[in-house]
Amino acid sequence: MSARDRGVNGSDGISPTRARVSRRAFVAGVSAAGVAAWTRRTGAQPKSTITYWNGLTGADGKVMDELIDSFTRDTGIRLEQQRLPWADLYAKLQVAVPAGEGPDLALIHTVEVPHFANDGVLEAIDDATASGKGFRGDDYLPATWQGGTYQGKRYSLPLDVPQHILYLNVKVMKDAGLVGADGKPRGPGSRDELVTMAKRIAKSPDVFGFAIGTVGPGRYTWGFHNLLWQNGANIYTADLKRAAVTEPAALEVAEFWAALEGQHKIAPPANANCRDAFIAGKLGMWIAGSWNFAGLREAKVEFVAVPLPRLFKQPVVWAMPHQYAFPKVKTVDRSRRDAAWAHVRWMTDHVAEWTLKAGQVSASRKAHGDPRITGDPVLKALLSQAPNWQVGQPTPKWVAAENLTRPVIESVYTGQKPAKAAMEDLARQINALPD
Amino acid sequence: MLFAVYRLYPLLEGLRLSFTNARLGRPTQQWVGLANYTRLAEDTRFGVSLWNTAFYTVASTLPILAVPLVLALALNRGRLRGLLRSVFFFPFTLSVVTVGLAWLWLLDPVVGPFNYYLRSIGVPARSWLADPHTAMWAIIGTTVWWVTGYYLVIYLAGLQDIPRDLYEAAALDGASSRHAFWAITLPLLRPVLLFVGVTHVIGSFQLFGQVFVLTGGGPGDSTRTVVQHLYETAFQNFFQFGAASAMAWVLFAVILAFSVLQFRLLRGHTEY
């Protein structure tokens, strides 16, 4: 009684039930095959086709689709996309690539490069090949170009730069009297100014002055990283061997994190949806990702975006470039690999379109001078932060450390644990991560 | 017996993996003996998640058993049974993500209606899901809302199966309706209760979806469940498959013990 008997094909005639089962499955199988064949016949016959996985769910996904269409028109190469939310995409890559079922091209985040490279999921990009295809380090901003390397080898090429920015809700700021002479709200210049301004906003009932993070500000590790970097601290020590979260600079940030909701009372609860709060006019100053502004425009909220203030020592801006990478395949098909390269080249050449429509500033400098880009106030503000971009440390344990950080900073935010004890606990956990 | 293959093989492979230091994507594995299990003993987060899961199971059993039962009894006595039954069943058709998102919005401390209405009647709003004391209860409440409909249908079928003459005879003997409940209804429903109870325990030890969407295991680790810990170990932090398998077997042992206990307690009298 093999699976095949029970499944798609025939009936072994033993009992009506089983016949009905296999008949039903058979019909289903035939109709599915029929549909598949029909759709394939009505499709075009391209020069070559490659598979491409990315996590661009949401509005930028549609923009990517348009650009891919243009690319196919220009070159005749087709891209078969598989799009999944990022977390699911990474889990799938990790399972599929070792089994030889991975894609020809993938778009991932910078911080994923070290651990994927370490696990042998990505193929190294040889420098000669890269420059042969026209990719040179000078064209890129340092933070983005560095981010694609691990242990001296390059594994990816950056596309664009999602980053943090400070959003100000115009109405809320106006109500709190925090607008300048031109009627436009101003951001704070320092930590103390931030707290003062936020307290003024929070005087209105149910309105919050300041928040970091899209949903769940208590758990927003990217915001925490941003603040750490502003104070010259980081998750790991410079040699990437031990956790550095108990150093004084890091503790200072943790104390600030703890004070936001409990002491200063300017920030919403740890699990609040800051984005909804901002849109509903319940939040005045909001540090969040650049990918939010398209949604804010769609929701018709009046807001301005200003560069991140210097809350600690340096006005560092957290950035997480998207990177093109080539997952390992069992046998390299020359034509498919070349097609993938062609796509990356084309996208880099047309990246201004990507910036304008998807709102993500490019990693390559060349597009930065485009007047259409500098004409948009939000894009201009994002561009102005370029000298201050910083990315995560190139250790394969980065993502795991981040997952450990999340509940710890949440317990600090809610006051469950005092900052110092929590950071010491986090350091212990991070140091216990296996290699 | 095909299913034995499909189910048993992965199971045993899982057992074998728990004794290695396998990592997803790593081509080589090494036998490390009981190391994964001893490391589990030191892993305080595993202990915390085990405790949370057990707490959830115990705390939610009574509401899950009782709420649909009460509803079933009420529906049995009232009118419009068909319509009402469909209404209460409706939530069960939603996926866990939808349920999570809907309740996340409902309970949101800033823009959620629940707190909004509370505030308008003067009760101070709380962030239900961010407070370690209330978070688990909020999750239990959400789950009750979600699954009550299904158990309601089961209870109703069971109730309707009880012959009416028993009730009439009891009424003739002068028994109050409360007495009739304890003497007739409950005993005859015992097998249904057993089914609901065991199904619920099995499901609740595997609690993952609602928690992941509603609190992500927070605040801190106060709602973290074993399956979440397992999932993260297997698929996020390093893809440590060996360690994850060890976790699964420990969980299995715990559930087995729990279920044996439950069976003993409820098996009691099935002869009547």
Added chain:
Amino acid sequence: MAATPRIDRQSWALTVALLALAVLWLAPIAWVVATSLKPAENIIRLPPEWIPWPVTGAHYHEVLLGSSRTARIGRAFVNSLVVSIGSVVVVLGTSALAAYPLARMRFPGRDLIFALLVGSLMIPNAVLLVPQYVLTQQLGWLSTYQGLIVPEAAMLFAFGVFLLRQFFLGMPRELEDAARIDGAGPWQVFWRIIVPLSQPVLAALAIFAFRSAWNDFLWPLIAVNRPEMFPLPVALALLRSAYSSESYGPIMAGAALSAVPLLVVFVVANRRIVEGVRLSGLKG
């Protein structure tokens, strides 16, 4: 049965109370549906608006027609239907066939097999995922319907056996004995007597199995590599925007659409439960 006025009033009062509860009960669902019909800028507003006005079909349009080319919802819908129905049929057939011998016949190792089956229910699926993936790949079943149906059915098999065995144990033997005396073989006994009498249980199992297969996300996520074979939950996950900023409108529209088939299944199966209950109930 003469109903006295007191009892009648009581049952109406109860009904009214239940109706009130039912309205509250539906509140979260009302929000899901209302949100799916609101234009994007109206979705997040205080005080909460329960009745959407103006109404827009834009989100439904986006989900059904405009969604990313990498997963057409219509196709995903069909996939889910095939997989779910297939799983239900396979599970019903196999668990009934397995539960009957476990309940009625004696053979060595019977209890051990049953214990093993029940025990297997308690393993979280997450940990079986990778060995299952390897096995499926070796069978060449990745991205196929059987690759989705068989593991799903395998998962539900133990539960089905557990449920049905309980039920079969509680059925009075007289009917089967009578049939056997009349000369019926075991297959006919099974087919002509047991199955019709087990309709309510089979229906309950069908609901449970359909829902489990319909909503399964994790396995199809890694087991399917061709977007046109994605079932609905995976296709709908695409509506969750990157970086966890939700676009509520399309998500809620997708959620509403995906709840419909299960409702249909419920209505159909429920009638079976009600009919069958008169012949024999859910006994243990």
